[in-house]
Amino acid sequence: MSGHLSHPAGAEPLVRIARREGVGFWQKVLVRAAAVLLALVVDALFLFFVTGLNPLRVYGVMWGGTFANFTRFSWMLRDLSSLLCVGIALAPAFKMRFWNVGGEGQILIGGLVAALVMVQLGSSLPAPLLILAMGLGAVAAGALWGFVPAWFKARWNTNETLFTLMMNYVATSIVACAVNIMRGKNSALGTLNRASRAGWFPAIFGQRYTINIIVVLVLTFAMYAYLRWSKHGYEISVVGESENTARYAGINVRKVMLRTMLLSGGICGLCGFMLVAGRDQTISTATAGGRGFTAIIVAWLAKFNTFYMALISFLLVFLERGASEIASAYSLNEYGADIITGVILFFILGSEFFINYRLIIRGIHKEGR
Amino acid sequence: MKKLLALLLSLAMLAALAACGAQGTAQGGTPAGDGAALKIGAIMLGDETEGYTAAHINGIKAAAKELGIADDQIIWKYQVKEDSGCYEAAEDLVGQGCGLIISNSYGHQDYMAQAAEQHPDVIFAAMTGDYAAISGLDNLKNAFNYTFESRYVSGVVAGMKLKEIIENGTLTPEVQPNSFDADGNVKIGYVGAYPYAEVVSGYTAFYLGVKSVYEKVVMDVMYTNSWFDIDKEGANAEALVANGAVIVCQHADSTGAPAAVQKLKDNGTLCWSVGYNIDMLDTAPTAALTSATNNWKVYYKYLFETMMNGQEVPADWSAGYADDAVAITPLGPEVAEGTADKVAEVESALKAGTLHVFDTSTFTVGGQPVTTAPFDLSIIDFATGNVIYQGDTLETIQDGYFSESTLRSAPYFTLRIDGISESGAE
Numbered sequence: 001m002s003g004h005l006s007h008p009a010g011a012e013p014l015v016r017i018a019r020r021e022g023v024g025f026w027q028k029v030l031v032r033a034a035a036v037l038l039a040l041v042v043d044a045l046f047l048f049f050v051t052g053l054n055p056l057r058v059y060g061v062m063w064g065g066t067f068a069n070f071t072r073f074s075w076m077l078r079d080l081s082s083l084l085c086v087g088i089a090l091a092p093a094f095k096m097r098f099w100n101v102g103g104e105g106q107i108l109i110g111g112l113v114a115a116l117v118m119v120q121l122g123s124s125l126p127a128p129l130l131i132l133a134m135g136l137g138a139v140a141a142g143a144l145w146g147f148v149p150a151w152f153k154a155r156w157n158t159n160e161t162l163f164t165l166m167m168n169y170v171a172t173s174i175v176a177c178a179v180n181i182m183r184g185k186n187s188a189l190g191t192l193n194r195a196s197r198a199g200w201f202p203a204i205f206g207q208r209y210t211i212n213i214i215v216v217l218v219l220t221f222a223m224y225a226y227l228r229w230s231k232h233g234y235e236i237s238v239v240g241e242s243e244n245t246a247r248y249a250g251i252n253v254r255k256v257m258l259r260t261m262l263l264s265g266g267i268c269g270l271c272g273f274m275l276v277a278g279r280d281q282t283i284s285t286a287t288a289g290g291r292g293f294t295a296i297i298v299a300w301l302a303k304f305n306t307f308y309m310a311l312i313s314f315l316l317v318f319l320e321r322g323a324s325e326i327a328s329a330y331s332l333n334e335y336g337a338d339i340i341t342g343v344i345l346f347f348i349l350g351s352e353f354f355i356n357y358r359l360i361i362r363g364i365h366k367e368g369r
Numbered sequence: 370m371k372k373l374l375a376l377l378l379s380l381a382m383l384a385a386l387a388a389c390g391a392q393g394t395a396q397g398g399t400p401a402g403d404g405a406a407l408k409i410g411a412i413m414l415g416d417e418t419e420g421y422t423a424a425h426i427n428g429i430k431a432a433a434k435e436l437g438i439a440d441d442q443i444i445w446k447y448q449v450k451e452d453s454g455c456y457e458a459a460e461d462l463v464g465q466g467c468g469l470i471i472s473n474s475y476g477h478q479d480y481m482a483q484a485a486e487q488h489p490d491v492i493f494a495a496m497t498g499d500y501a502a503i504s505g506l507d508n509l510k511n512a513f514n515y516t517f518e519s520r521y522v523s524g525v526v527a528g529m530k531l532k533e534i535i536e537n538g539t540l541t542p543e544v545q546p547n548s549f550d551a552d553g554n555v556k557i558g559y560v561g562a563y564p565y566a567e568v569v570s571g572y573t574a575f576y577l578g579v580k581s582v583y584e585k586v587v588m589d590v591m592y593t594n595s596w597f598d599i600d601k602e603g604a605n606a607e608a609l610v611a612n613g614a615v616i617v618c619q620h621a622d623s624t625g626a627p628a629a630v631q632k633l634k635d636n637g638t639l640c641w642s643v644g645y646n647i648d649m650l651d652t653a654p655t656a657a658l659t660s661a662t663n664n665w666k667v668y669y670k671y672l673f674e675t676m677m678n679g680q681e682v683p684a685d686w687s688a689g690y691a692d693d694a695v696a697i698t699p700l701g702p703e704v705a706e707g708t709a710d711k712v713a714e715v716e717s718a719l720k721a722g723t724l725h726v727f728d729t730s731t732f733t734v735g736g737q738p739v740t741t742a743p744f745d746l747s748i749i750d751f752a753t754g755n756v757i758y759q760g761d762t763l764e765t766i767q768d769g770y771f772s773e774s775t776l777r778s779a780p781y782f783t784l785r786i787d788g789i790s791e792s793g794a795e
Contacts, residue, residue, distance in 0.1 A: 071464055075457060119752045180795060184751020187565045188451060190479035194750065194757055280453045288453075327447055334416065334448050 005181065005223040016360040028355050033335030033353030039344040046339060048363075049331060058326055062340075065325030067319050076317055078209040081216035082275060084313040086295035088216070088223045089267030091304040092260045094296070095227065096240040098150070102164025103268050103292025106145040108285070110138035110177050114276040115283035118199030119182065119192055135273050142269015143262045145171065150261030154254040161219025168292070172285050174357050179284055191281040201278040219267070224306040234258055268292070301352065319344060407469060407677055409433075409443045410462030410482075412455060414474040416447040419597065421622045422644040425473040425496070428665025435666075436673050451476025459484035463491055469676055471669075472496060475779075478511075485509040492682060494672060497567070498667075499779035500748045502684040503760040510682050511666045515689025516567075517574035519661035520695050520717050522690075523643050524578020525715050526659045526708055527616045530641055530760040531555055531583040534707035540615060543640055554587040554788075558609030560595040560602050560619040560626045561592045564794040568620045570773060570782035574726050575618050575643070576789055580709070581731070587597075589614060592793040597622045603629035607794070610640045612784075616658070618643040628651035641703065642719045648698040660698040667694040687778040708756035725773035732786040742766050744781050 023031075044055035066076045086103050093100035114134040121130055149163035179293050183189040193199055204210035229234040235256045240247045275287050294316060302308035323337035330336075411429055415422035419565035426445075433443060444465055446458040455477045461472050472481050473495045478498035485493040485506045490638055494510045497499065501511040524762065534540040535555065542549050548556050557579060561568045576588045589609055593601040602625030606617045610633050617640065619626040630642035631653035642653050644660030668686055675682050688694040729739050747759025763776050773782050785791070 069464060071460065122753065182752040184749070186749070186751055187563060187567075188476035188479070189752075190476070191483070192752060194479070195755060282452070284452060285452060324446075324448075326446055331445055 012362045014362050017357050018360055019219070020358045021355060023355055029184045031355050032348065032351050035300045035347040035354075036344065039347035040346070043343050046343070050338070053330060058330070058340075060320030061326055061329045065322040070326075071080040073210075074207060076206075076314075076321055077213050078279065079317040079321070080310070080313045081209075081213045081293060082271065083298060083317060084277070084310050085212075085216045085219065085271040085274070086268060086291045087298035087302070087309045087313060088219050088275065088306055089143060089264050090272065090295050091223060091299045091306065091309070092227060092233075092236055093146075093264040094299050095274075096106060096236040096256065096260055097155075097260065098257060099161040099266055100146065100164050101161055101293065102145065102149065103295055104288045104290070105164070105168035105292070106265045106268030107272040107275070107288040107292055108168075108175050109145045110142035110272030110273070111276045111283050111287045112171075112178055113141040113269070113274040114138040114199075115182075115192055116178070118276070122193045122196060123197035126200075127198065127202075131201070132278065134199055134277060135270065138269045138273030138276075139266045140168075140269070141265035142272060145266065146261040146263075146265020147258065150187050152214075152259050155256050167231070175285050175287075189282055189284065191359070192276075193281075199277060200281050203276075208281075209274075209278045212274040215270075215274060218311060220306045223264075228302060232256075239310040278330050301349075315348070316345075384787050389700065390635070400639065407442060407673065408465070408467045408471040409438070409673070410446070410459070410465070411416065411443060411469035411472065412458045412472040412477060413447045414449060414451070414477070415447070421596070422447075422473060424646055424663055425471075425665050427738040428586040428663075428667075428669050429471070430589060431666040434675055435670060436677065438673060449477070451480075451695070453480065455480035459493065460487070464486050466670045466717055467491065469494065469672070471672075474497075475499075482509055492669070492676065494682070496668075497779060499777060500758050500760075502777060503746060505758070510672075510686070511682055511778045513774060514663045514668070514694045515687060515771055515774055516661065516663055516695055517570050517726050517780065517782070518661070519695035519697055520571045520574035520687040521578035521581075522712060522719070523618065523659050523661040524575040525582055526577040526578075526697065526704060527557065527575070527618065527641070528586075529580025529705040529708045529711055530658060530703070531557070531579065531586065531615065534615070534639065535583070540639055544619050545613065545615075548639070549613070550587055552585075554585045556616060557588045557791040558606070558612070558614030559587055559588055559590040559793075560605045560609070560617060560621055561590050562621040563594060563598050564592060564791065565781045567780045569785070570780035571620045571661075572618070572789065573732075573782060573784070573786055575730055576706050576786075577726060578715075578727075579616075580697060580788070581715075586788070588789045589637070589792045590789060592795070593621055594793070594795045595621070599623040599625040602626045606630050606642070607633065610638060614641060614791065615639055616641050619645050622646065624649060624652040624678065627657055631656040637755035641701075644698070650699070650701055653701075655701070655703055657701045658704050661701050662696050662698055664694050664696055667692050685778040688772040690716055691722070691765045698752050708780070725770035727773055727782060729766060729769055729771065732788075734786055739771070739784060740766060740773065742784060744776060746777060 047053050047055040047058050066072055086107065090100055090103055114137060117137045118132045121133060125133060145167055149160050149167060151161060152158040153160045179189050201208040201211045235251050238249060238251060239253055239256050246253050276283055280287060298309050298312045301312050319341040323341045326332060327334050327337040413422045413425060415425055417423050444462055444467060449455050449458045451474060455472060459470050459481060469492045473496045475497045478495040481493045481495040482504055485508050489508055491619050492510060494512065497513050498511040501509040524736040542546060550556060559572045563571060572590050579586050589612065591605040591609060593605055595601060601622050602619065602623050605627035606629040608618050610630065617626055617630050627642040627649040628643050630640050634640050634656045642649065642656045643658050646662055647660060649657040649660055667688060672682060674722050742765045743762050744765045745762045747756050750757050765771050771782060774780055
């Protein structure tokens, strides 16, 4: 609101960017709403002039992608919970400024272990034990995938961005190889344990993924509490702000790093397990579906507040489902629909800039609003 | 304020869960077969920008047009991968009142079967699938054309070219020494996607087509391990030509191979290309001889008509030249003289049923003629070794030929015949 520094007019650039302080809650909401509205207007122009469709009707279809009936709404919840789960997993790592871009690999390796346990022990273990074994195996595998880059960083200060990224490729290749072996002479792997359905989540309220939604709901609260009120959470934020400060305060930075990445990878592994047992009943290199990367946006935009993360996940899933519904309803191909959602995302991300900063144009020496 | 928002959000999630219980899976589809009210859902692996799916889209549209089915009676789902997204798409289409749901890729079949179990009133046609008949699901259907027939005819076109360039002295061991093996056979090549029956059946048919015109020929098959990989298909075609292949055929969906062959041809190598699915003349104006294609309209028209008349759709459907379900694309500018006449002759023999592609007198396996080749129709889960669907074991050799796509619609020819070598399978 204030904080405007006056310079001699001659030395001042045409446009300056200054940090905006103390923006009120409603002001933020207002800026974001304006951004969405503006995006819809730009999209309307695109729709009208490029495709010749009635924009309002297209928006109706888009809305219907999530809200047309209850089944679609429940799919939205399912997708939201998958994305949110990864966001929850990444949040502690990113909060401590550990760039874990390896969510994709951690999900995949967790999913793979779950799938292997499901196939190997499917006929020998009773259902609850089997599902427990799948879950534990997946969490352990995901945690390991997160631990390795953290250990290397703690030990030799390797670059975790590159390391976790590389681990994605390793995981993808291992999954591709395992899928090839498992499918044998069939041309596709298909669903696992199709006849016995061993290791599939039981259907609750008619859907297997109900369990996924419940687990993620619990995690949302748990992670919020962990980051906000626990000693661990405090340590994470101190390490994130400044490692030196953390060390000065007597925090064992290495220990925090390793512990946090075990947690981060473990939750990603859990997500892989839930995708296999609750949604796909199979494993493929596409199981993670880019969530490991999308969730980074989710975690950052929400500034690691898990409830905001839920809101942003909803927005992303809503846009994605809306886009494919538009593609289906108007025989537009996916590219057309992607442009529409892309514009909306662009404006929303852009609005964050205007919430945090303001532009000062030379010659206008009034207080910024 | 933040807390309030958080509270509201979690309440919303809880409310949604509770509503789940109230609703359950109560969902009804339109009963199949009520004439003009037929609503069709189409689940497509790609979209119109990709040859394989484009052929299906065009087939469905053409069939619908001929039967007077309006555009809004068809609901499209594009870019549906071979995962649970397919099940979801099927469920969604049922929810929108579709009485018939089509999927166009093999990997969709499991998810179609899953949906078929849930909705016995809706017909699910899993194109190119292989277990509808033994799945115990009355509403799951499969269909596949006699693509091996059009492959054979495209092989005849290639054989004519080989015969011409050998007889008029264009291709001799002096001109292109590595195009001949130690026994004086001419080398040809084939870019295959995966070592599946569909591909084996196709390349064998192509090879036998070539051989029916020019006897002294050997073929190399190189796999890409992908249905669509423009770079790898191009690289494989280059490798095949470098190894001496004079003609390169393909069973993969991109234009990578014909483009690579055209480039090599422009640089002075003697080589031509035979494509698949679509006319390759845009990509390879002088190198392309022809392409084997499917005319999916024939099945789709049959399927829609049968359902509109309220009749039972068979679990397996397959047809070839006799029903115009397969064809080759227009001949390229460099085909041998007399090719069109020869093609017409072969096509009419296939139509009349006097010519069989897999005639056992035309090939050997391990040096021996094939007299018996039992085929087990069961579907096995190779991850656990369990049988998923039990099928019969039936004899495929009848009246001196391998009877392809008659025991079920999806191809099952997997004999590795003499004269063909394979590499690159993962």
